[in-house]
Amino acid sequence: MSAVVVTDLARFYGDVRAVDGISFTVEEGEVFALLGPNGAGKSTVVEILEGHRIRDAGQVTVLGRDPGTAGQAYRDRIGIVLQETGIERELTVREALVHYGACYTRRRPVDEVLDLVGLGGLGDRRTHRLSGGQRRRVDLALGLVGEPDMLFLDEPTTGFDPSARRNAWEMIDGLRSLGTTVLLTSHYMDEVQVLADRVAVLVDGRIVAEGTPDELRGRADRETSIRCRFPGGDAASGRLTDLLGGLAGRVSLRDGVLEVRTEDPTADLHRLTTWAVDRGVGLDGLEVSRPTLEDVYLDLIGGQADG
Amino acid sequence: MADRSVPSSLLLLRRQIGYQNRLFRRTPIAAFFTLVFPLIFLVLFGALFDGIDVAPGLEVDAAQFYAPGLAVFAAVSATYTNIGIGVAIYRDEGVLKRIRGTPLPRWVYMGGVVGSGVSIAAVGALIMLGVGFLLYGIEMDLGNVLPAAVTFVVGVASFSLLGLALASVAPSGQSAPALANATLLPVAFVSNVFISVRNDPPAWLDLLGDIFPLKAFADSFFAAFDPFEEGSAYKPWLLLRIGLWGLAGALVAAGKFRWEPSTGTGGGSQRSRRRGRR
Numbered sequence: 311m312s313a314v315v316v317t318d319l320a321r322f323y324g325d326v327r328a329v330d331g332i333s334f335t336v337e338e339g340e341v342f343a344l345l346g347p348n349g350a351g352k353s354t355v356v357e358i359l360e361g362h363r364i365r366d367a368g369q370v371t372v373l374g375r376d377p378g379t380a381g382q383a384y385r386d387r388i389g390i391v392l393q394e395t396g397i398e399r400e401l402t403v404r405e406a407l408v409h410y411g412a413c414y415t416r417r418r419p420v421d422e423v424l425d426l427v428g429l430g431g432l433g434d435r436r437t438h439r440l441s442g443g444q445r446r447r448v449d450l451a452l453g454l455v456g457e458p459d460m461l462f463l464d465e466p467t468t469g470f471d472p473s474a475r476r477n478a479w480e481m482i483d484g485l486r487s488l489g490t491t492v493l494l495t496s497h498y499m500d501e502v503q504v505l506a507d508r509v510a511v512l513v514d515g516r517i518v519a520e521g522t523p524d525e526l527r528g529r530a531d532r533e534t535s536i537r538c539r540f541p542g543g544d545a546a547s548g549r550l551t552d553l554l555g556g557l558a559g560r561v562s563l564r565d566g567v568l569e570v571r572t573e574d575p576t577a578d579l580h581r582l583t584t585w586a587v588d589r590g591v592g593l594d595g596l597e598v599s600r601p602t603l604e605d606v607y608l609d610l611i612g613g614q615a616d617g
Numbered sequence: 618m619a620d621r622s623v624p625s626s627l628l629l630l631r632r633q634i635g636y637q638n639r640l641f642r643r644t645p646i647a648a649f650f651t652l653v654f655p656l657i658f659l660v661l662f663g664a665l666f667d668g669i670d671v672a673p674g675l676e677v678d679a680a681q682f683y684a685p686g687l688a689v690f691a692a693v694s695a696t697y698t699n700i701g702i703g704v705a706i707y708r709d710e711g712v713l714k715r716i717r718g719t720p721l722p723r724w725v726y727m728g729g730v731v732g733s734g735v736s737i738a739a740v741g742a743l744i745m746l747g748v749g750f751l752l753y754g755i756e757m758d759l760g761n762v763l764p765a766a767v768t769f770v771v772g773v774a775s776f777s778l779l780g781l782a783l784a785s786v787a788p789s790g791q792s793a794p795a796l797a798n799a800t801l802l803p804v805a806f807v808s809n810v811f812i813s814v815r816n817d818p819p820a821w822l823d824l825l826g827d828i829f830p831l832k833a834f835a836d837s838f839f840a841a842f843d844p845f846e847e848g849s850a851y852k853p854w855l856l857l858r859i860g861l862w863g864l865a866g867a868l869v870a871a872g873k874f875r876w877e878p879s880t881g882t883g884g885g886s887q888r889s890r891r892r893g894r895r
Contacts, residue, residue, distance in 0.1 A: 360718060382720045390718035394878065396710030400643035409636050413721040415623050452715065 311374065313338045313460055313491040314359065319368035321354050321515075328354045330515035331368070336508075341482075341492040343506035345499065347611050351515040352495040356462055359493065360390055373460055386415050389458035389490075391449050393465055399438035403429060403448055406437060407455050414456030427451045427481055443474040450481065454490075461485065463494035467501060479504050499607040513611045527603050533559070534575040534600055536582060538593040540568040553585045567595075571609075626725055633721075633729025634736065640703070641737055647699055652741050655691040658811070659683055659745060663753055670816035675845050681756065684749025685765075685842045686810045689835045691741030692769065693776050696734040698797045700780025704730060706790035709878050717876040731777040738773045757842050764850035765841035771856050772834040775863025779830075782869035789879050801831075808832035809839065830862035 314336035321329040329351045336342040344352045357363035358370060361377035361384060370377060375384050397406055404420055411417045418426075424433050427447040432440065437448060446466070453461055466482060467475040482505055485492060496502050502509050503523040511519040511526075519526060540563055554561055559572025572578045575598060586593050641647055659680070666679040707713050716726055749755040757765075783800070787793040805811055807822055808831040814822055826832035837852040837859070 362717065382722055385718065386720040388718075390715075392711075392714065392718070394711045395715035395718075396707070396712045397715075398640060398707070398712055400640045405639075409632070410715075410719060412632055413624055413629055413719050415720075456720070 311338065312336060312371075313340070313373060314342070314493065315369070315371040316355075316359075317369040319355065319358065319370060320366050321351075321358065321363070322366050327515050329358075329365075332510075332512070332515070332517045333368075334510050334517065334520065336491060336493055338491055339486075339489050340507045341486065341494065341505055343502040343509045344493070344495045344512050345497065345502050345509050345607070346495075346512035347497055350512045350611075352497075352512055353464060355512070356464055356493065356495055360388070360462055361385070386456065387459045389453035389456060389461040391453040391461070391463045391466065393468065395449060397437040397445065397448055397452075399436065402434050402436055403440070403451075404433040406448065407433075407451055410452050411455040416457040418455055418457045420455070423451045423455050426454060426484065428477070443470065443477070446470075446478070447481070454485075458490060460491045460493070463492060465495055465497070467496075467498070475501070499604045503603055511607065511610050518610050523603065526606055532573050533571045534573075534598060535605065536570040536572065536575060536579055536596075536598050538568055538582075538596040540566055553582070556581045556585070626722060629721065629725045630728050630732065633725055634732035637729050637733030638736065641699070641733065647703070651691060651694045651699060651737060652744060655687040655694070655741065655745060656748065658690075659687050659748060662687075662811075669813045671813060671839075671843060672815055672845065673817050677844060678753070678755070680749050680753030681842060681844070682809075682813060682839070684745050684753065684755050685839045686835050688742035688745035688749075689772065689831075689838050690805060690810045691745055692738035692773050693801065693831060693834070695738035695741050696731075696773050696776040697780040697783065698801060699737070700730055700734045700777055701783030701787065701797045702790070702793045704781065704784035705787040705793035708784070708875060709790035711878055713876045714878065727781065730781070731774070734777045734780065735770075735773045738776075739769075742769065755842065756844065758850075761841035761850040765838060767851070768834075768837045768841070768856060771863075772830075772838065772859055775830060775859045775866065776834070778863045778866035778870060780866075781874065782866035785870045785873035785875065804829045804831050809835040830859045833858040 312335045314334075316335070317333045318331050319329055319333070320327070320331050332351075332355070334342075344355060346352050354363060358365050359372055359377055361380060364378060372380075373384070373387055377384060401409070403424070407420045407423055411420065411423075420433070421430075424430050427450050429444065429447050429451060432444065437445065440448065450463075450466070453463075463482065467478045470478060479501065482492070482494070494505065506523060508522055509520065509526060510517045521528075536559075557570055557572070557578050558574045559570045559578050562569045562571075570578055570582065579598060583593070662683045663680050668676040669679050669682040671677050671682060704713070717723075746755075750757075783797060784793065787796050804826075807814055807826040808829065809815060809826070810831065814826060814832075833852075833855040837855040840846050840852055841850040843850075
């Protein structure tokens with residue numbers, strides 16, 4: 311049985327189609343990522359799955375129930391780690407875990423949870439004396455204390471420095487051994503590549519690509535990227551159309567940088583350099599490279615990550 | 618090995634009250650304003666005034682008037698003010714948002730807030746009355762203990778609900794204290810708490826006090842301590858007035874209570890909001 315089944319889900323805010331008819335499934339024990347830029351609709355989807363937001367259309371089943379009507383018994387089986395949930399500053403880490411743990415049917419022993427998130431020695435510290443990264447660990451610990459079958463992680467490493475991110479990744483990767491199904495949102499391609507079994511890329515409320523990280527990378531493997539700073543001035547600008555017609559690949563010009571994505575790099579590189587030499591212009595910063603997964607992602611979301 | 622028993626709602630409620638009480642004990646500023654502040658007033662007023670007119674031509678010792686009056690004030694601080702401010706701040710900090718994601722029934726959360734407010738109110742009132750009895754020798758007919766207790770329960774229950782209403786309408790945790798004080802303190806001056814308005818006050822002052830529930834609470838509670846009281850110490854009409862305000866508070870809270878911080882919903886824009894209270 312799939313842990314999550316979403317069919318034609320939609321949510322509108324006035325005229326804005328925040329979630330515009332998406333479908334996906336998450337298998338039990340799988341780590342599934344919703345990847346997309348800010349405002350793509352990730353949080354709305356997750357909040358609907360958590361049962362905290364109503365939907366305008368479509369079917370949603372999580373752990374065999376409809377989150378929209380499941381209520382308390384449903385929340386007993388899920389863990390939610392959001393971005394802006396505070397912790398009572400008056401409590402120690404242990405007190406918070408004991409208190410929140412008490413309302414679940416299943417309770418994971420507090421010391422086990424502390425070890426799981428790497429807070430072993432900090433149980434008796436007041437939460438307001440923790441660093442930001444440590445507090446995030448408490449968030450995760452509070453999401454795990456009820457031994458959930460399904461864990462929602464909303465942008466688990468946003469705002470982290472690189473080493474804190476790596477620690478968090480190890481921690482989330484460790485959840486795999488618990489058999490918990492995880493649905494995480496992220497706007498980092500590298501994070502998803504490390505953590506997720508499968509990825510759905512969400513842009514403007516629609517899924518534009520779905521698959522394993524390797525499958526997404528497969529889209530990239532066929533193409534090579536040729537980049538250079540595009541020469542300005544009269545010599546070049548008027549003649550750009552001559553060049554474009556002759557290239558086999560897709561051309562984009564962004565912030566003065568010309569990029570050609572092509573499956574035939576040898577020919578296109580020849581055409582580009584011939585064009586430049588004929589006109590006596592230089593191609594500054596010329597480079598030929600295989601695109602990274604990040605490039606594929608940026609390509610999918612159409613440059614929205616610039617904002 | 619996981620523990621696998623279904624937590625009963627009653628047990629959860631008891632835990633929730635204990636949890637709220639612990640949060641209160643660890644917030645010294647709230648403890649000061651709720652318990653020490655009224656005590657300072659009691660000592661001050663006890664030193665400043667000899668007697669208080671409780672009706673034209675009838676005077677009681679200052680403490681006989683102020684101990685029950687300030688007991689009511691402490692009780693209202695512990696419920697209306699503390700609940701209104703505390704819940705609004707926890708909402709701002711995202712604590713309520715976290716709680717909403719757990720299986721804790723919402724009524725148990727509310728019950729914990731109210732139960733804790735009521736128990737702190739009882740402690741505050743007992744301190745005022747205890748000091749009154751022991752240091753100032755105030756008097757009370759033993760037969761009036763029950764009427765006083767009943768009045769107290771109706772009062773704190775209603776003011777707890779008004780506290781939830783205050784948290785519901787406060788735009789943010791920062792504005793909640795101002796809102797609480799702006800609504801409570803002026804009313805307290807016309808409600809037989811800080812000064813007696815019982816000795817033939819101007820009609821508009823009388824009316825002003827009669828509109829709000831604090832004077833009804835203070836008067837009905839004082840009835841159990843009033844040596845000139847000839848009828849019953851139960852004041853059903855005053856209790857009804859308090860109760861109606863409580864009901865209004867419950868309706869406002871039911872319609873307006875929010876679990877999410879006031880700025881934005883979801884999305885990445887509020888990321889910078891994650892901060893502690895400093």
